Amino acid sequence: MDKLKIAIQKSGRLSEKSLELLRECGIKISKGSQTLKTNSSNFPIEVLFLRDDDIPQYVEQNVADIGILGENEVWEKNRKVETIRKLGFGNCRLSLAIPKDENYTGISYFNNKKVATSYPKILSEFCAENNLYVEIEEISGSVEIAPSIGLAHGIFDIVSTGSTLLMNGLKEVETVTKSEAILIKSENLSHEKQKILEKLLFRIQAVIYSRENKYILLNAPNTAISAIIEVLPGMKSPTVLPLAKEGWSSIHSVIKEDEFWDIIDRLKNLGAESILVVPIEKMIL
Numbered sequence: 618m619d620k621l622k623i624a625i626q627k628s629g630r631l632s633e634k635s636l637e638l639l640r641e642c643g644i645k646i647s648k649g650s651q652t653l654k655t656n657s658s659n660f661p662i663e664v665l666f667l668r669d670d671d672i673p674q675y676v677e678q679n680v681a682d683i684g685i686l687g688e689n690e691v692w693e694k695n696r697k698v699e700t701i702r703k704l705g706f707g708n709c710r711l712s713l714a715i716p717k718d719e720n721y722t723g724i725s726y727f728n729n730k731k732v733a734t735s736y737p738k739i740l741s742e743f744c745a746e747n748n749l750y751v752e753i754e755e756i757s758g759s760v761e762i763a764p765s766i767g768l769a770h771g772i773f774d775i776v777s778t779g780s781t782l783l784m785n786g787l788k789e790v791e792t793v794t795k796s797e798a799i800l801i802k803s804e805n806l807s808h809e810k811q812k813i814l815e816k817l818l819f820r821i822q823a824v825i826y827s828r829e830n831k832y833i834l835l836n837a838p839n840t841a842i843s844a845i846i847e848v849l850p851g852m853k854s855p856t857v858l859p860l861a862k863e864g865w866s867s868i869h870s871v872i873k874e875d876e877f878w879d880i881i882d883r884l885k886n887l888g889a890e891s892i893l894v895v896p897i898e899k900m901i902l
């Protein structure tokens with residue numbers, strides 16, 4: 618039987634989370650620290666561990682069928698690959714930064730300046746759109762060091778918490794774009810591999826839904842049920858079960874994790890008690 622070849626980052630920001638996603642999809646993968654290629658024992662998939670920068674090229678050339686990498690690498694490498702979906706991790710932004718004591722006057726600050734980056738294509742497109750002439754100094758890593766050693770006036774790099782900028786005496790002045798991990802595929806997948814991919818995508822969808830949602834259970838007086846249901850829409854409609862205590866019910870529903878803290882006060886004000894919020898193992902709509 619054919620195997621679907623998936624390229625993921627060997628070591629770096631996306632490695633652990635890519636493996637974790639596959640494992641949460643029920644795919645068994647054993648990996649030693651030096652493993653560069655491995656087969657799953659219970660799913661028709663072969664995992665290739667690569668530098669993230671190389672993944673677009675391998676997927677374009679059908680060496681790998683699909684890959685997990687940052688959107689930023691797909692934009693930068695500009696290979697012929699198809700984006701399938703976002704994966705909800707590896708969130709970061711690509712920003713311009715300058716030494717913290719510089720007086721930033723707006724985007725024209727960068728005119729005729731030297732900027733160091735590992736993303737020359739994304740940067741040059743941004744400069745062209747904004748009619749800026751910028752001298753781009755391409756380097757492959759430790760970009761934040763560039764201004765302090767006189768290599769460039771500013772940098773264009775990935776920012777997440779901002780602590781690398783801070784530690785290197787820089788300030789973020791323009792966010793050019795945002796990125797997260799995505800799944801890409803080759804434009805020429807065989808019918809059989811496409812079938813395996815669909816099976817994998819079904820599982821990924823269930824895992825991502827379960828990460829984004831929580832199961833909520835609460836007790837409330839029957840008089841408050843309709844008002845509480847307004848606040849808790851649920852997958853279709855909340856479940857309402859009678860409690861042994863006369864005039865009270867238990868209400869169960871599914872809520873978005875990031876909405877929970879916004880609605881908790883409203884639920885309490887409506888008379889909800891004993892509120893439990895529990896993780897969902899898998900969620901299939």
Ligand SMILES: Nc1ncnc2c1ncn2[C@@H]1O[C@H](COP(=O)(O)OP(=O)(O)OP(=O)(O)O)[C@@H](O)[C@H]1O
Nearest residue numbers: 626629630631668669670687689707708709775777
């Ligand atoms: N600080 C961060 N927070 C969140 N996501 C990040 C962060 N830094 C990078 N990323 C995302 O993770 C991807 C991989 O980042 P990493 O720093 O591991 O790359 P790398 O050093 O180029 O790795 P490789 O050795 O595989 O080439 C980036 O392309 C980006 O999409």
Ligand SMILES: O=P(O)(O)OC[C@H]1O[C@H](OP(=O)(O)OP(=O)(O)O)[C@H](O)[C@@H]1O
Nearest residue numbers: 630758759775776777778779780781782
């Ligand atoms: O805003 P922060 O949370 O500090 O994250 C930003 C840093 O993270 C990435 O590097 P990483 O630490 O992955 O190391 P690398 O340069 O070896 O890729 C990126 O290149 C930045 O340097």
Ligand SMILES: [Mg+2]
Nearest residue numbers: 668669670671
């Ligand atoms: Mg890289």
